[in-house]
Amino acid sequence: MNAYAYPLLIKQLLKMPMAQASRREIVYRGDQRFTYPQFVERVQRLGGVLAAFGAGIGSRIAVMDWDSHRYLEAYFAIPMSGAVLMTVNIRLRPEQIAYTIHHSGAEILLIHSDFLPLLAKVREMLPTVRVVVLLSDEPDPQIPEGFAGEYEALIVGATLHQFPDFDENTEATTFYTTGTTGMPKGVVFTHRQVVLHTLGIMSTLAMAGLNAKFSREDVYMPLTPMFHVHAWGIPYAATMMGMQQVYVGRFVPETVLRLLATERVTVSHCVPAIMHMILSAPAAQNLDLSGWHVIIGGSALSRSLCEAALSRGIDIFSAYGMSETCPLITLTQLRGDLLDAAPDRREMEIGLRLSAGMPAALVDLRIVDEHMRDVPRDGKSVGEVVVRAPYLTPYYVGDTSASDALWRGGWMHTGDIGAVDENGYLRIIDRVKDVIKSGGEWISSMDVEGIIMTHPSVLEVAVVGGTDERWGERPVAFVVIKPGAVPDEQEIRAKVRARSETDQISRHAVPDRIIFVDALEKTSVGKVDKRALRARIAGVRRE
């Protein structure tokens, strides 16, 4: 049999831009521009550089860079060489960064000059790293002692690498996810998985009729870091489509706003805080943002942010996923069959945009109770979100018990509590570990937080469950008051009670205790550390 078996390999995602010799460009900060043929050549040269350093099947190669054309080149060249791309979370604490690089077994490290002081602190904790390459935005950078060279110079001097075929189940990427407990955990994705994730994104986008319509004519600028779950996988899809792409480098709001305008960006994705920053920046007030499609993920899109963006003509909508899921699980698309049938079309539209959306192509999503039984798809019944897709991490690296827990019953447990309505739209209610079980009901800490946030004096809030003999748990709210405002426990409680009286939340949701604090404990990635908050009140638990 002579038939070619066609393993699913990341190199095939480049077939399309190569065949089409697109005149579109990969743009770095507006300064540097590469056509697709140039980009593909640079990927081949980076392959040559890596081969010269002895990288091969299974070698781990770590990258520490801001969002850049170099990072995009690494997204392709490293796995195409058979090596594994390790995207370093540069927001972790130095010792965590060192831990993750060492745990991954990285042999080669590509590092931006901005992180050299950090590297100096932890270099001796990285005995497996035998080659370090400098990434620099300067024309003629000084190469630190012990470094193998500078990226641009190495690229220029390299041969064009011929990337080999190999098994599609070869590992392609790895990175680390942080919980509130223990050290970061490594996830891995194979070539087959990255290719299927890319096809899944594209197939999902193909369906878009009324919003979320991207095409080869769009201009893409990610506003999430590229170390974060393959920048949600969109750079692979954008490259396959031959889109014009813009990378912002180190995240500076002025740069982002300038590039948005000068590069005529039409497609982005970010967390809510970034969108909020952009909308409220003085420099953005006269910017025409209409026709900009923005996927919101990372945390829930609030109604106020959604409406503010819509009023600027932005097509804003939600997606849902996590490090373990490559990440696309759900994405919001508006549907004519629903809007046409809705009594209030605009209200329906906003409701859909705020939901986490519908399962993406090939994603099998269930909401289950503790016994893995499906709960009704009525938009009200809640349970844990469990999923199957052809691109979920098969395990946490070197952590059998966490892997077993992740995949118990053959379904990947997201650790999120959600509800799916009769049209298939998912709403995330809370984290499993944060939901408050009170009087036989599950109360979403996020819902209560959302209501308390509407109080004009409240700057930040976190609600956790305090142990209670009679109710099991009772909500406790930690509140940070805006400077100059006066804390008023009764008023805040009244806000929640008012909502419970209109049936929008359980009457059990009204917090017994409201604790005013100067600040909320945060984790290394900036999320509220509810574990620490629970520890604060543990002393008064009736345990």
Add this chain to the structure above:
Amino acid sequence: MNAYAYPLLIKQLLKMPMAQASRREIVYRGDQRFTYPQFVERVQRLGGVLAAFGAGIGSRIAVMDWDSHRYLEAYFAIPMSGAVLMTVNIRLRPEQIAYTIHHSGAEILLIHSDFLPLLAKVREMLPTVRVVVLLSDEPDPQIPEGFAGEYEALIVGATLHQFPDFDENTEATTFYTTGTTGMPKGVVFTHRQVVLHTLGIMSTLAMAGLNAKFSREDVYMPLTPMFHVHAWGIPYAATMMGMQQVYVGRFVPETVLRLLATERVTVSHCVPAIMHMILSAPAAQNLDLSGWHVIIGGSALSRSLCEAALSRGIDIFSAYGMSETCPLITLTQLRGDLLDAAPDRREMEIGLRLSAGMPAALVDLRIVDEHMRDVPRDGKSVGEVVVRAPYLTPYYVGDTSASDALWRGGWMHTGDIGAVDENGYLRIIDRVKDVIKSGGEWISSMDVEGIIMTHPSVLEVAVVGGTDERWGERPVAFVVIKPGAVPDEQEIRAKVRARSETDQISRHAVPDRIIFVDALEKTSVGKVDKRALRARIAGVRRE
């Protein structure tokens, strides 16, 4: 390890419409309508029917039907059961039909009442067929003796089948392709291949920016038979998208035109003859066809047909593929980067629409000479089109030597001569066996035919190579003159010569001989039988 392996199975294409409970419908001839939940339930019931008949992994189940909701149900339920869907080419001669059904080893046959007279003729040639099910459009049809029952009644009485998981390399579909020589040859496609083909179609469509934009809001009506290469694979994609779908039943032009209007169809695909029929039908003159997207395949889209369709507001464009390729190889998408740079935007647009298009997602396409060396991508250098994709038939069933020839050198040989331009657009020049090699040049018989067809007296033409001692081969034209017209050899030759003088075709292309005939020999599928024409002139060859 508990992680779910997620084999790529056709049943996963239904996850999306199931999750979304789309209110869109599957419509049969305008009479019968099924929502997606109803459709999915019918697929499960058909699975129950098949299981009751003992179908399992590897069972062959043949279908003879017009385009229908039933056929769509069979597209899913048969392979989802682990059985292999065999789509019978009902346009073959009866003995060829019997040959293909028998050769496939079909155990079960689903057959429309229109084909019962045909079945009566060949029933004894089908010893492997142990169960026959009647498909009927009548409310209470009479069931012929020996039949296992009628489809609707069986569906109603069946249990909901739970489709199992199995290896993604399990065969899913099979059908037969006819050449001009020998008996039809069987091709096969696995679950993995059908799923990747569907994702490939969707991923390709996702890129569409200026034309060929389909979405979940579209209304799909195929105008190619569903036995023909999975109706080009679009029903799988349309179902995954949850599109409104319309199936026309037996092809009657009036029905097609009526459904086009009443169902507000926005997406179709057909051969040029069907588009020509629709545009020239009196009933279509007052029909608003604007916004209708139509993919043309099967044979080349002519400039006149393209312009006629464009003038009606139809988004008409080409695609290329064949039975062996599942079939999508190339599809035409307009590109802003090319149109914006073109001196004549409209001329560029028409040129792109007439080309076979660019390679679809994951398709690797080369134009090679006899030694498998790539020819330049300049739009002029010609060679054989060879391809790789994750969904090409791995072999012809039971024909090792034909399979080896198909895949020689690890690339699938299309048997087509083509050229690719610097932007990646493919133009098909001719079939390898029809191209005329004269004086060291390759002359496209199709090009010469196209020029001769512009003569107002010509009804039909076929050009073949006649052996010539000096030139190797020389073009010979067989011409059928319109009723009442007068044959004029000199005028026809002058047409070709005029084009050769403006460099649009080689001067060797002017036919030495023009033979006027009453009719051209055709194959069983209605294509001109050039082998027979060559045999006609063999007697006068200087051999």
